[in-house]
Amino acid sequence: MDRECALLLPGVCAVLAGSGSSLPDDTSLEKLLDWFTGITEAGGSLLEACPCLLKLISTVVHNAASDPGVLSFALRLTGLLAATEESFKTIQEHSVLNEVFNLQHWQEAGLWEDPCLRIGWIQGLRSMLQHPNALSFFVQSEFIDPLLQLQTDTSLFIAAAANQMLAHILLFFQPVPPAGCKGVDKKEKGDGMTPSSADYTAVVKSISGYLQESLVPKESKNVRQSLQTLKLLALLLAQAGPPLRDKLLQTVGDSLEELVTAGSSELTLPLMDVILSACSSSGTDERITRLLSSMLNINKPADLIHAAAAFLRRGHHDTVHTARAVRILLLPLDIMTGQTLLGTISTDEHQFSVVEQLKSKSSCISMICVCLSNTPQITLTPPDVLPCLPVSIVTAVLSLLKICSGNSPSSSTGCSEVSRNVIGSGKVQKCALEALTSLTSSPGAKERISEVFTVLIQYLENPDSDPTVLHKSYQALLKWTSVCTDFSFITDQLRHDLVEVVKKRVCDMRWEVKDSTVEFLGHLAGVCDSIKAAAEECDASEALLGGCSTTPLLREALQDSESYVRASAISALAKTLTHRWQQGATLTEEEPEIVSRLLEILSQDSEGFPRRAVVQYFISWYSSHSPPSSSSSSSSSSLLMQSVRSVLSQGRADLDWEVKVHTLVLAELLLDEAFSGHPGYKKGSDSHHASPHAYSVVSESDLAVVVEQGVVSVLLSGLVDCDRPVALKACRLLITLRETVCPLSLGALDASAAMATVSCELPGCGWGREIIKILKMKKSDQAKEEDIADQRGLNGAEEGGDSVSVCEALRSLGLDERMEVLTQSSDHIHNSPLSLLQDILTASATHTKPGEEVIVDCY
Numbered sequence: 080m081d082r083e084c085a086l087l088l089p090g091v092c093a094v095l096a097g098s099g100s101s102l103p104d105d106t107s108l109e110k111l112l113d114w115f116t117g118i119t120e121a122g123g124s125l126l127e128a129c130p131c132l133l134k135l136i137s138t139v140v141h142n143a144a145s146d147p148g149v150l151s152f153a154l155r156l157t158g159l160l161a162a163t164e165e166s167f168k169t170i171q172e173h174s175v176l177n178e179v180f181n182l183q184h185w186q187e188a189g190l191w192e193d194p195c196l197r198i199g200w201i202q203g204l205r206s207m208l209q210h211p212n213a214l215s216f217f218v219q220s221e222f223i224d225p226l227l228q229l230q231t232d233t234s235l236f237i238a239a240a241a242n243q244m245l246a247h248i249l250l251f252f253q254p255v256p257p258a259g260c261k262g263v264d265k266k267e268k269g270d271g272m273t274p275s276s277a278d279y280t281a282v283v284k285s286i287s288g289y290l291q292e293s294l295v296p297k298e299s300k301n302v303r304q305s306l307q308t309l310k311l312l313a314l315l316l317a318q319a320g321p322p323l324r325d326k327l328l329q330t331v332g333d334s335l336e337e338l339v340t341a342g343s344s345e346l347t348l349p350l351m352d353v354i355l356s357a358c359s360s361s362g363t364d365e366r367i368t369r370l371l372s373s374m375l376n377i378n379k380p381a382d383l384i385h386a387a388a389a390f391l392r393r394g395h396h397d398t399v400h401t402a403r404a405v406r407i408l409l410l411p412l413d414i415m416t417g418q419t420l421l422g423t424i425s426t427d428e429h430q431f432s433v434v435e436q437l438k439s440k441s442s443c444i445s446m447i448c449v450c451l452s453n454t455p456q457i458t459l460t461p462p463d464v465l466p467c468l469p470v471s472i473v474t475a476v477l478s479l480l481k482i483c484s485g486n487s488p489s490s491s492t493g494c495s496e497v498s499r500n501v502i503g504s505g506k507v508q509k510c511a512l513e514a515l516t517s518l519t520s521s522p523g524a525k526e527r528i529s530e531v532f533t534v535l536i537q538y539l540e541n542p543d544s545d546p547t548v549l550h551k552s553y554q555a556l557l558k559w560t561s562v563c564t565d566f567s568f569i570t571d572q573l574r575h576d577l578v579e580v581v582k583k584r585v586c587d588m589r590w591e592v593k594d595s596t597v598e599f600l601g602h603l604a605g606v607c608d609s610i611k612a613a614a615e616e617c618d619a620s621e622a623l624l625g626g627c628s629t630t631p632l633l634r635e636a637l638q639d640s641e642s643y644v645r646a647s648a649i650s651a652l653a654k655t656l657t658h659r660w661q662q663g664a665t666l667t668e669e670e671p672e673i674v675s676r677l678l679e680i681l682s683q684d685s686e687g688f689p690r691r692a693v694v695q696y697f698i699s700w701y702s703s704h705s706p707p708s709s710s711s712s713s714s715s716s717s718l719l720m721q722s723v724r725s726v727l728s729q730g731r732a733d734l735d736w737e738v739k740v741h742t743l744v745l746a747e748l749l750l751d752e753a754f755s756g757h758p759g760y761k762k763g764s765d766s767h768h769a770s771p772h773a774y775s776v777v778s779e780s781d782l783a784v785v786v787e788q789g790v791v792s793v794l795l796s797g798l799v800d801c802d803r804p805v806a807l808k809a810c811r812l813l814i815t816l817r818e819t820v821c822p823l824s825l826g827a828l829d830a831s832a833a834m835a836t837v838s839c840e841l842p843g844c845g846w847g848r849e850i851i852k853i854l855k856m857k858k859s860d861q862a863k864e865e866d867i868a869d870q871r872g873l874n875g876a877e878e879g880g881d882s883v884s885v886c887e888a889l890r891s892l893g894l895d896e897r898m899e900v901l902t903q904s905s906d907h908i909h910n911s912p913l914s915l916l917q918d919i920l921t922a923s924a925t926h927t928k929p930g931e932e933v934i935v936d937c938y
Contacts, residue, residue: 289308294308387408415437516551633651650695697723
């Protein structure tokens, strides 16, 4: 703790010892605790550094007028102070522990009903319970019973904290086997950390007895207690070592069997968590295996499906139970679609009850969605576990999608009554589309690719499809396109249908649909390019769209009233044209018009999203373009470079900080191209400590070109920008430029002198004035140090006010010092412990003078 904070802390303690109502904000106490915790974790002693804390705790505890938040703070602080054995003994000698954690005192004072106090009591004890002496205090004070009662507190936050606390006690203090054991806090425990056998045994006995009694609810109102107990048991079994785990299983085994037999729907999932945690830790325990088998044979279909899904999610490699879980999850799909998923003779004992459950619309939708979400994982299970081929599951999902859209009447017995429950269900459609998207990697899935495309295009055509369903249909179409290498299955009719539906959807009344359609066109171009790279003979765009150019549709979307659509259209255009840029193709008639519109958006659009997209468009173009090899490609490069100058000029003056950062990225690309062949240039602005070649020389013309393009102006304006990310990026690039064109190494001085004539124009206001001001101050400091009166180095900048030597500026701007400040962010000042203490004291002083206003740091 630094000296300034140590001097202020007694005053802060005095403020907190009062009512505590004058704190500057609700988070002040949390920040104090965080600071104290950091000091403790760093090995510091709070009691030695801050002896006033003990007095504060004692005063607060005995002050009936103390704010509940301050009381909670005192409880947690006490636990933090007592977390080491030495400090624990000191606090105990002052009788503070008994005063602070005395439950009877808080109950008699009528304060125990406040949740702030209860949570402070739990968290304080948990912080303290890091050594055997603390456990002995906990046991002797008989705190275990109140803690068990808090496990069912009306506040879920307190109940969860109590659960965590109980788990911490059992796991942290359990005997450590030679190989080590992971507890909740995963702390290494040496010989001195072994608790008294009697203390630990007493805790284990109390908690085990409680688990045994509270697992099975005696009445319906006790279900919540059983739920909390199951959560605690799952937490314990997942991390307990063999002795503790075996003891717990032996204690609760009968109760678990009783719970499984009772079949409470509310407890199905937490009960599965307990059983699966026990399976993971105990291996092939016969009793646990029997319980798992029982859970996968319960009579309630909805609970059965949730149990099977829970088992499958945990990834247990148990062939028998995995096969059982797979059959359970495929049964509703088998019934709904009429597909043979369970073998030629489907005689599942649960079939009748599942059919009856599916006749209820809400249950039907819920069960089908659970089954669908697990189909991708099911298809990847070993073949000997699956009752059908993986491709049959793909077929079933497609059949379900047809049923949902009303395009496929059910053919199997009893399904007509069931299938009507999912017709038009957006929830089932979304789940089925997500499943279909994930099924591309399933064995044999490509056999159904023609049917997949047909169904997806039908969904895109369906006027009843909501925007989210359409979006997921586009995603599925893209995913299946990406895995396809042969498009011979695409018929003329299918191609025509896709082109027409895209044209229709890009003009939809709903902006979400237009946005999804425009995004689809952009992503499709990207997918097609990747396919071309893998197989030159395959042209996905030609196969899907039949040569229909998407550029006119995207150009039209640039005029859309919704900014998201405009931004997506710009991004899609960049992806669509990337392949042409890479090939150095001839400039089309529409490209200059597109560029003109994009520059108009950058200068006039009121929304930030489209403006950001414009700069990113030119970043993509510049990154992808090839050097001109003919007069036609030369015109494309000429248009690009003219546009880049405009983008740099407009982007640096934008009000949106992300636009400015993207503009700096574009400037960085220009630097890379200008100096990439130079030995002293280190590409990538994040590595700003370049190691220049001692005698490397940058030609004056290279630097002059960069200045003419407007790169240096962008960097200088960014350096003094009010947005930290912009200034940081600009500073890194300027350091890179400085190390390249005018390094401080002796061998490069002559080269630097040769380039002293390269200057940059500065505006007489705004960022130009700021740069001139910095340079004047730097030159003035140098003059004082050298005791020189004249300052002739910056006459142009000072008197003319419109230009400055680039090298002189790079060396005089104090870039390294500026970088240190920028990388620190503002937290080192405004979010410091000193600032926090000052705020508390200032707020307290103002509280005593009601007429005055206090302004605290906004952190």
